Amino acid sequence: MSDASARxxxxxxxxxxxxxxxxxxxxxISRRRLDPHAPPRPARVPPRWLGAPFDHLRFDLRRxxxxxxxxxxxxxxxxxxxxxxxxxxxxxGWLRRHGLxxxxxxxxxxxxxxxxxxxxxxxxxxxxxxxHVEDDARTALLLAERxxxxxxxxxxxxxxxxxxxxxxxxxxxxxxxxxxxxLAPGNAATP
Numbered sequence: 001m002s003d004a005s006a007r008x009x010x011x012x013x014x015x016x017x018x019x020x021x022x023x024x025x026x027x028x029i030s031r032r033r034l035d036p037h038a039p040p041r042p043a044r045v046p047p048r049w050l051g052a053p054f055d056h057l058r059f060d061l062r063r064x065x066x067x068x069x070x071x072x073x074x075x076x077x078x079x080x081x082x083x084x085x086x087x088x089x090x091x092x093g094w095l096r097r098h099g100l101x102x103x104x105x106x107x108x109x110x111x112x113x114x115x116x117x118x119x120x121x122x123x124x125x126x127x128x129x130x131x132h133v134e135d136d137a138r139t140a141l142l143l144a145e146r147x148x149x150x151x152x153x154x155x156x157x158x159x160x161x162x163x164x165x166x167x168x169x170x171x172x173x174x175x176x177x178x179x180x181x182x183l184a185p186g187n188a189a190t191p
Contacts, residue, residue, distance in 0.1 A: 008130035016135030071176035072103035086116030144170035
């Protein structure tokens, strides 16, 4: 990898982009569009003693998507890869266990009062990310409408046939490998 400060930041959602959803069905995708100018509603955050064990039950046995390792390796050559997840517990152990941690320069989890879409919006703006990869249509549309970064929406059946967004700021992709190809140095789509 080259000098980190010289490489643009790409933020990557974890569940549905790197991590396989249970039974291959991504039920966590929301189809409800958010008003990009409305103030965010606070999240309902369970107490840590309840949330942490529940997260381990929900996430620990999941596997990476087939293309995740190679795609992260390719992205890491030209970008600072930041995993940006709405999870409230750290998936650092999961990333290490599956041999993915070495491609990630930073891991950011939602430890604040915001729901996932607005948490991600705030983080992307703070990090100055050039691009973000997401599977949740509600989050992707909010980010694209707010112009936070170039947004790639990872295709899943539940996020199809949604209200259109500006193609200049939102690109539907088959998987993370397609993002790595589009952001490869020398490609016209590279931010």
